[in-house]
Amino acid sequence: MTHLTTQLDETVSFGAQSANSITAIGERDGSVLVIPVGSIEQHGEHLPVMTDTLLANSVATVGAKRIADEIPVLVTPPVRPGYSPHHLSFGGTLTSEFETLLDFIRDTADSALSNGFDALVLINGHGGNTPLIDAAVSEIGHEHTEAEILGATYFELVADLVEEVRDSEKGGMAHGGEFETSLMLYLYPELVDTDAMPATYWEEQYDLGGDDLISGGPLSVYRPFDEYSDSGAIGDPNVADEKTGKQLFEGSAEAIAALLKEVHEQNAD
Template sequence: MVSPTRFWSELSTRDFALLDSQRAIAVLPVAATEQHGPHLPLSVDTDLANGVVAAALPHIAADLPVLFLPTQAVGLSPEHQAYPGTLTLSSHTVISLWTEIGESVARAGVKKLVLLNAHGGQVGVMDIVARDLRARLGLLVYSVNWFNLPLGPEVEGQFSADEHRFGIHAGQIETAMMLALKPAQVQMAQARNFASASQQRAQQFPILGNGRSAKLGWQMQDYNPAGAVGNAAAATAEQGRAVLDAAGRALAALLAEIDRLPPDTLASRS
């Protein structure tokens, strides 16, 4: 059956009996509601998750049953709790919530799940959920961060190497995407080049600061008290549209690759 919709919650319960359970892929977008500096709204991560999904839809093959679950708009954001407005769940609650959604997906007969993340602070718990669902339920689960999808050299080249590495929160890339998605919610008069303490640390400490060998248990104010890092002032809507289009195409290509995986991708020792 070709699904009448790409959104899980728009199906009727009878529709699930007609799904191709071997091919169906459920996608759970997980995001956050947290401060994004003085110039962006709390909804950034949720808006970006939904924006990437929307950009992917035209590029997903019509016969591939991909179903997007309801976006999880509150996640794990304790690193932003010093800033008013941030909503956060505990790691225990987040793990339980996403796991139980995964269990519901399995009960519906769907065997493949993608956790599509838009918030860097919850990468670790996403991986825990993925391995647990694989171990207990035999689900094929992939953890995907939209910001790690390949955007191509033309799009990636619009941002400096320092911006890619250090502009990780409310910087040029996220601000550009919000200018493309919700320009009325962006206060560019408040945007500036928010320097990150990690950039100076990278120059002074070759091991601690190399971005690979060690990871700091951090709070956002440890990097910049404004709650943002990166050159937000340089962002344009054109850049944002390019990122969204490239990320959407990459997500669609990733889903097509999951569909082509061989049946023995998940092995059994019995």
């Protein structure tokens, strides 16, 4: 499936539409605007630094396309960089200050919602952005009471599927591990260096801390990534494969499609 999701989609990509077309879609009943939010940060030695942005944009675009015949929906270009100061020690990372990125997302939402959309959904692809997405939903929602504002981290939508298809043990689906590497092998295999995939299973010191991509604990802990891994990757990329990536991608796109359809139904008169 190489590169199929890197191009602008003529049906749902905001950037592929004329201004008149965007306004016409936004003014339709129950219209939904999707903003993918990614990051530019190190992903070990085997994955590109735009992994989170590529994946968030891909699942959001394909998910929206699957229900575009049923509901008025558009997907903006992805927001990046993200909030990634904990990755800086490895190099290759572009990060924003928390407040700066929050303001940028708010500004983007302000201008986007002026096109008449009834709902806005932030689709996040980076775990470090999660608190920021929560804050953005609250801030934008407070400022735009006329619209429904929501946010979701796409890989949290497929937690049950992850447990069904994974080959790694707990701790193997983390940053640059089986989950993201499998998706990249399916979508962008030419960007994956399968000859250099060192990684360390995620082992949090606190029992209440997170220990996998989809099993974050109730305790928030800050550590720079070089305290978790010598390579910058946490998990088990060596068991990743294209088949698992396809299953995870299809599941993620379907979950987003279902979410967007529900948002439309909740906001249509």
